[in-house]
Amino acid sequence: MKITKICCIGAGYVGGPTMAVIAQKCPDIQVTVVDLNEQRIADWNDPNPDNIPIYEPGLSEIVAEARGRNLFFSTDVDKAIDEAEMIFISVNTPTKTYGKGRGMAADLKYIELCARQIARVAKQNKIVVEKSTLPVRTAEAIKSILDNTGNGVQFQILSNPEFLAEGTAVADLLNPDRILIGGDVTVEGQEAINALVDVYANWVDKDKILTTNVWSSELSKLTANAFLAQRISSINAMSELCEKTGADVNEVARAIGMDSRIGPKFLKASVGFGGSCFQKDILNLVYIAKSYGLNEVADYWEQVIIMNDHQKRRFSNKIVQTLYNTVADKKIAFLGWAFKKDTNDTRESAAIYIADDLINEQAKISVYDPKVSRVKMQADLNYLETRSEEGNNDSLDTFNNAYEACKGAHAVAVLTEWDEFRTYDWQKIYDSMHKPAFIFDGRNILDSKHLESIGFVYNGIGS
Ligand code: NAD
Numbered sequence: 001m002k003i004t005k006i007c008c009i010g011a012g013y014v015g016g017p018t019m020a021v022i023a024q025k026c027p028d029i030q031v032t033v034v035d036l037n038e039q040r041i042a043d044w045n046d047p048n049p050d051n052i053p054i055y056e057p058g059l060s061e062i063v064a065e066a067r068g069r070n071l072f073f074s075t076d077v078d079k080a081i082d083e084a085e086m087i088f089i090s091v092n093t094p095t096k097t098y099g100k101g102r103g104m105a106a107d108l109k110y111i112e113l114c115a116r117q118i119a120r121v122a123k124q125n126k127i128v129v130e131k132s133t134l135p136v137r138t139a140e141a142i143k144s145i146l147d148n149t150g151n152g153v154q155f156q157i158l159s160n161p162e163f164l165a166e167g168t169a170v171a172d173l174l175n176p177d178r179i180l181i182g183g184d185v186t187v188e189g190q191e192a193i194n195a196l197v198d199v200y201a202n203w204v205d206k207d208k209i210l211t212t213n214v215w216s217s218e219l220s221k222l223t224a225n226a227f228l229a230q231r232i233s234s235i236n237a238m239s240e241l242c243e244k245t246g247a248d249v250n251e252v253a254r255a256i257g258m259d260s261r262i263g264p265k266f267l268k269a270s271v272g273f274g275g276s277c278f279q280k281d282i283l284n285l286v287y288i289a290k291s292y293g294l295n296e297v298a299d300y301w302e303q304v305i306i307m308n309d310h311q312k313r314r315f316s317n318k319i320v321q322t323l324y325n326t327v328a329d330k331k332i333a334f335l336g337w338a339f340k341k342d343t344n345d346t347r348e349s350a351a352i353y354i355a356d357d358l359i360n361e362q363a364k365i366s367v368y369d370p371k372v373s374r375v376k377m378q379a380d381l382n383y384l385e386t387r388s389e390e391g392n393n394d395s396l397d398t399f400n401n402a403y404e405a406c407k408g409a410h411a412v413a414v415l416t417e418w419d420e421f422r423t424y425d426w427q428k429i430y431d432s433m434h435k436p437a438f439i440f441d442g443r444n445i446l447d448s449k450h451l452e453s454i455g456f457v458y459n460g461i462g463s
């Protein structure tokens, strides 16, 4: 079966970039990305491709090339479902904030709504692709909804989790380590798998396209994120021990990373991992393990989150302690608010939690981030509901310029590893600050020797 029309439900950080790349690489396939959020779709359709709602290096160029040719963004979900042979579900699956599994399980209400809408609209057979990250065995629930509420047409459910990382989404999509497709072992299931393999084979080597059963595919996504996050918590745990013993975590990471069994990637000690995926997916894994009565498995993975929370709290405590045990009315300049460089995404960013801790200590936070707006920073703090919105607004100052943000500060804290921070005129920043001028480098990206020669009191992670 050859696919000619694809619909993707969800125009977010995954749906947008993924479909833009499919459209670019498969000019014969019409790709329509739909969303309930009218503003988001309007932003994707902004005549100036630089104004699309998601910042990812290289993305606006791809959108500019494909949009209007075979890539479309629309709010007409029914029409796109009706026309497509293959429908990707790429909606959000956040941690539940209510009811059973609150704070742990994935909230599948958006997934269920999609399934019911597809069932209602579909008049021909469809292949439904799970692109969202889902608990293992979700395909069973989707299939049940489709078969019980549909119009008697046949549905094949595939699992095709997305492994892109934000900030490198385009590069990851163009050159993925692997594509994973899980499907039924029946003849129809295999046909559906082959149809999706053929889409990716337009630009990905066949030997990188892995096919499995549905459950292995669903569980592999949670497993991959758990392993990745575990590496960060492992190196962060060592960073605390390094600080006590005179070892340097950068040197330790280098030494262990040269062991080919360990490998050098994902060993960067930091203020703690953020992003919309790691915490959510591990909590979900812990919840699933508990629901099968596997308490040791659940406890094992939960420790990754406990360690990450500790690392964030440790960073804010260190700032307070170092500043003579009080930051009340002191200006602390934050360089970076995004959860990592090269993205405007702030979900679960460590910066939010560090700011919240310091505001509790009555500090004044002044922030510069090259891609994050003040409105978003305020919303992030308000979401925590620690204090009134006025309280947050009064404690937060934002700047379009790092030098302004640092002027008159008692300390600078680096929360995101944006490249531009490395090349600043640090002498100029030092001259404008209160003395002693402290730096807390939550990403270990600055040249500590140079900063100390200027006069800064430098604090990195794990040394
Ligand atoms: P997102 O919040 O950026 O986008 C989801 C979009 O879906 C939103 O725009 C929302 O309005 C829309 N939506 C929700 N319900 C809808 C419905 N019924 N009909 C139409 N639109 C609807 O989320 P995201 O970051 O793109 O993540 C999507 C999924 O992909 C999640 O399951 C996530 O775990 C997974 N994932 C994310 C990443 C990442 O880096 N962000 C990477 C891999 C996998």
Ligand code: UDX
Pocket: 162, 163, 164, 165, 166, 167, 225, 228, 232, 265, 266, 267, 268, 269, 270, 271, 272, 273, 274, 275, 276, 277, 278, 339, 340, 341
């Ligand atoms: C992650 C996975 O990498 C990706 O495969 C999956 O599809 C979605 O979740 P993402 O969250 O976008 O991607 O970015 P990632 O590069 O994994 O970084 C996550 C967090 O870990 C960031 O806050 C980053 O700064 C931090 N990190 C990463 C470290 O602290 N140290 C490291 O060595 C690597």
